[in-house]
Amino acid sequence: MQIDPERLYQELARLGEIGAYTDDRTGLRGVNRLALTEADGAGRRHVVQSMLDLGLGVRIDKIGNVYARQEGREPGLAPVMIGSHVDSVPTAGRFDGCLGVLGGLEVLRTMAEAGHRPRRPIVVAFFTDEEGCRFGTDMLGSAVATGRLSLEQATGLLDAEGNRMGEELQRIGFEGEHPVELDPPYAYLEVHIEQGPVLRAHGVDLGIVTGVQGISWQELTILGRSAHAGTTPMELRRDAGLAAARINLFLHELTARIPGARATMGAIRPEPGLVNIVPGRVVCTVDLRNPDEALLAQAEAELAAFLVQVETLDGVQIEARQTARTPPVAFDPAIQARIEAAAKGLQLSTERIISGAGHDAQELARLCPTGMIFVPGEHEGISHNPRELSTMTQCGDGVQVLLRVVTELAEA
Ligand code: HGY
Ligand code: MN
Ligand code: MN
Numbered sequence: 001m002q003i004d005p006e007r008l009y010q011e012l013a014r015l016g017e018i019g020a021y022t023d024d025r026t027g028l029r030g031v032n033r034l035a036l037t038e039a040d041g042a043g044r045r046h047v048v049q050s051m052l053d054l055g056l057g058v059r060i061d062k063i064g065n066v067y068a069r070q071e072g073r074e075p076g077l078a079p080v081m082i083g084s085h086v087d088s089v090p091t092a093g094r095f096d097g098c099l100g101v102l103g104g105l106e107v108l109r110t111m112a113e114a115g116h117r118p119r120r121p122i123v124v125a126f127f128t129d130e131e132g133c134r135f136g137t138d139m140l141g142s143a144v145a146t147g148r149l150s151l152e153q154a155t156g157l158l159d160a161e162g163n164r165m166g167e168e169l170q171r172i173g174f175e176g177e178h179p180v181e182l183d184p185p186y187a188y189l190e191v192h193i194e195q196g197p198v199l200r201a202h203g204v205d206l207g208i209v210t211g212v213q214g215i216s217w218q219e220l221t222i223l224g225r226s227a228h229a230g231t232t233p234m235e236l237r238r239d240a241g242l243a244a245a246r247i248n249l250f251l252h253e254l255t256a257r258i259p260g261a262r263a264t265m266g267a268i269r270p271e272p273g274l275v276n277i278v279p280g281r282v283v284c285t286v287d288l289r290n291p292d293e294a295l296l297a298q299a300e301a302e303l304a305a306f307l308v309q310v311e312t313l314d315g316v317q318i319e320a321r322q323t324a325r326t327p328p329v330a331f332d333p334a335i336q337a338r339i340e341a342a343a344k345g346l347q348l349s350t351e352r353i354i355s356g357a358g359h360d361a362q363e364l365a366r367l368c369p370t371g372m373i374f375v376p377g378e379h380e381g382i383s384h385n386p387r388e389l390s391t392m393t394q395c396g397d398g399v400q401v402l403l404r405v406v407t408e409l410a411e412a
Helices: 005-016 038-053 098-113 140-145 151-155 165-171 240-257 293-314 333-345 360-364 392-409
Strands: 020-022 029-031 057-060 066-070 080-084 122-126 187-193 206-212 214-223 262-264 268-271 281-290 317-326 350-355 370-375
Touching: 005 038, 005 098, 005 392, 038 057, 038 066, 038 098, 038 122, 066 098, 080 098, 080 360, 080 392, 098 122, 098 187, 098 392, 140 151, 140 360, 151 165, 187 360, 187 392, 206 333, 206 360, 206 392, 214 240, 214 293, 240 262, 240 268, 240 281, 240 293, 281 293, 293 317, 333 350, 333 370, 333 392, 350 370, 360 370, 370 392
Parallel strands: 080 122, 080 187, 187 370, 206 350
Antiparallel strands: 020 029, 057 066, 066 122, 206 370, 214 281, 214 317, 262 281, 268 281
């Protein structure tokens, strides 16, 4: 059986037009389907329609996860699941997450055209709010489906405007009636763009993902005192903006000292945020990552100690709220071996690689043997940016290997 790379690429382009915008600086077409916005709702409805057109049984659970099922020759068996996400960051490309979902549908389309009925059922899923940047916790839907977070914790989350996650889910019409608890699949596979430079730089066709690094997200609220920028002597200030800058610099020094550490202050919101007022309040975020759990915990502890110093130094108060925390996760070696063999059978070169980004697969790994296939990206694999680009061949190779591995597992 051969998937149709052209059809796959066209499906990616069609979905990529939902929530699309033209970046006024670069003129590039970007995608904004932030979780549970109208655009996300439209993207979801578009994919559900494709699932129904394929004759799949579609089930939506109480957190908005969508599961589309192709029955097998022996329906009672645990299914092989293929999944990812269709929500995006506000400045996305058209591949992040979508390749995994549309690639799964391409696998089922190809099987149907070949008249191939697998022994096991196959389910193609997309999970709610994988990105996490609206409600502050990533892999939200898959974390609830696999029991890391409760439905109540998830639906109670608020976005920066105070909108409640549960109400936003109802508003876009995706609060399903099925229980969120997911019965363990037989196996879970996810194809995803690498979102980094490694595979392309090494001239490798595909990545066999060994696991996902640990992730720690915090929201810091820094309280100082607003004051006149002209009349307030420097030594009398309690400048929350200065405190945030000190913390940002500290994060970068931290990464020079702790092996494998990555640190990012992605959001910095000074208030009142005006030219002639010393910021009295800053809300900012900290994203810490490391493949090693102990080193990630060390970075968290060193940051916590530094915050105490900054409070004294700048006369501010700092409240740190943990908004996401996932340990490093290793993927199943037997599934990695199957991916490697399938790629070899197609004369595709591979390399083992750890994922820098979080993925739904890291949650599913709690329930069943799980694997990921990475597809290289052009432009140094840039992602979370409209310049995100993987070629038809790169996407097609990834999904062809997915087809082989899923076909094998569905006969096991
Ligand atoms: O943040 C991440 O790693 C993922 O894109 N949600
Ligand atoms: Mn993703
Ligand atoms: Mn992403």
